[in-house]
Amino acid sequence: MKLTILGCYAATPRTITNPTAQVLEIRNRMFLIDCGEGTQVQLRRNKIKFSKINHIFISHLHGDHFYGLVGLVSTFMLLNRQTDLHIYGPKGIKEIILLQLKYSNSYTGYNLFFHELESKESEVIYEDDKVLVKTIPLKHRIYTNGYLFEEKPKERKLNIAAVEEFKIEKCYYQNIKNGKDITLENGKTILNEQLTFNPIPAMKYAFCSDTMYDESIVSIIKNVDILYHETTFLESEADKALKTMHSTAKEAALIAKKAKVKELILGHYSTRYDSIELFKEEAETIFSNVILADDGKTFDFNN
């Protein structure tokens, strides 16, 4: 699982900081999460192949999370994209994008599917054989979802020495990797645990931005490997965080602690602070495994 931060700063794009956008590579799928203005340039800068992005997840309809989307959709047209593109986001996103395509008299040569979200409960919005994506309802000034990306359980690992010892034919290997026991020709049953090792554990990544402090998400993101949680402010501006329905670094860390996540990535920083290290210092008073996101930073997560 690999995460590339294209932008992780709040509010307006600036010369050296970008609004929210990130790419999650998980089991060979490439998911774009949020798409602030300038995302397509950040994709180029980080050498991410446009054509590999087939699914885009938008948290909410504040500009710093989606103003780059219509440009990306248009650029896909110019690049003669053929593959289907799926966009997940709050109700309204379809109207916004299609209105602009209409006035520019442009039509995508590829199929553009909108999956508009309205539910206030967590729901599965994407599923294939290897990955599942659920919404994480967040509390912000407008309707907002975080997203939980889950790898499905991986195959068990074949114990080569064991299967060879029992002289099991190769055509049974896939069944064994899928967890099945095997009955030999002599009628004896070999339990799967004698033939396999445990698989590499499946990983979970939770993206939570923008949101105020909200313990009701803890049950949804319980035990995830990586939690990206917004921290627009420090505790010294807790009043501003409350008023604008954002979180402080301490609050992000409290959620990480309560949800017993392995690692917490902080992002969505207000640019009012001199150094983003301040967010890490504050969060570490509550929770120990804190990482700072920054534009252009890449994280490789492996179990």
Place this chain on the structure above:
Amino acid sequence: MKLTILGCYAATPRTITNPTAQVLEIRNRMFLIDCGEGTQVQLRRNKIKFSKINHIFISHLHGDHFYGLVGLVSTFMLLNRQTDLHIYGPKGIKEIILLQLKYSNSYTGYNLFFHELESKESEVIYEDDKVLVKTIPLKHRIYTNGYLFEEKPKERKLNIAAVEEFKIEKCYYQNIKNGKDITLENGKTILNEQLTFNPIPAMKYAFCSDTMYDESIVSIIKNVDILYHETTFLESEADKALKTMHSTAKEAALIAKKAKVKELILGHYSTRYDSIELFKEEAETIFSNVILADDGKTFDFNN
């Protein structure tokens, strides 16, 4: 008159090239012309004060000319702008911007005026005591206008030696600068031309992008000081220019020649060519005063 090119490349924004946007400073007014994605970052990069922009002119509703507008409107909100903002552009621009503000539950604290254009004839769309702006109807795939920015005639320059010789009181100076003759107490009339010098000639700047070759604009832009004309292609791709309703460098130069402009600035380059110098070379076979626009370039024009 000062022109700052924020972006002058066709189609998608890239890491080192930007879609169309430029700032014209004319008689202390600051006009933004087109606003492709990333324009607000380009404004910062070129140290242009956001608060001085009160009028934005959008040529047409292709993304590379206006996808940065909604972000700029939003950033003005975050910066607590109070001054009125006027946006001139094709019908539809109001619906597009307001729809996005509606879904983000945002309302500008400043007055936002839309001046939607539908006419296919040149018309005056802005006028104050010093500057006049007219549309230049262009031929492109969708409804498009160029813009002609005209300084109004400046005051005549006072011939100090002459007014002192005639012992004319200072209270008459403004009338004289406005071109009036003066009648002395002895009844003798002094002609204005004896008391003044010709003013610095008023300047005209014409912005024409995007457009196919179209001689019908020549009468509107006749004798302008500076013509910015698009040249997406070279003559070697004349078929593509025709098909996409863009111009070649040769065609831009032909328009400049027929309109007897003083200088031609080329821009809106396709990124397919190795060097933008090729556009200049081609244009110079037809017209001699050719300048290449480039992102971040500033031109000072004085008579």
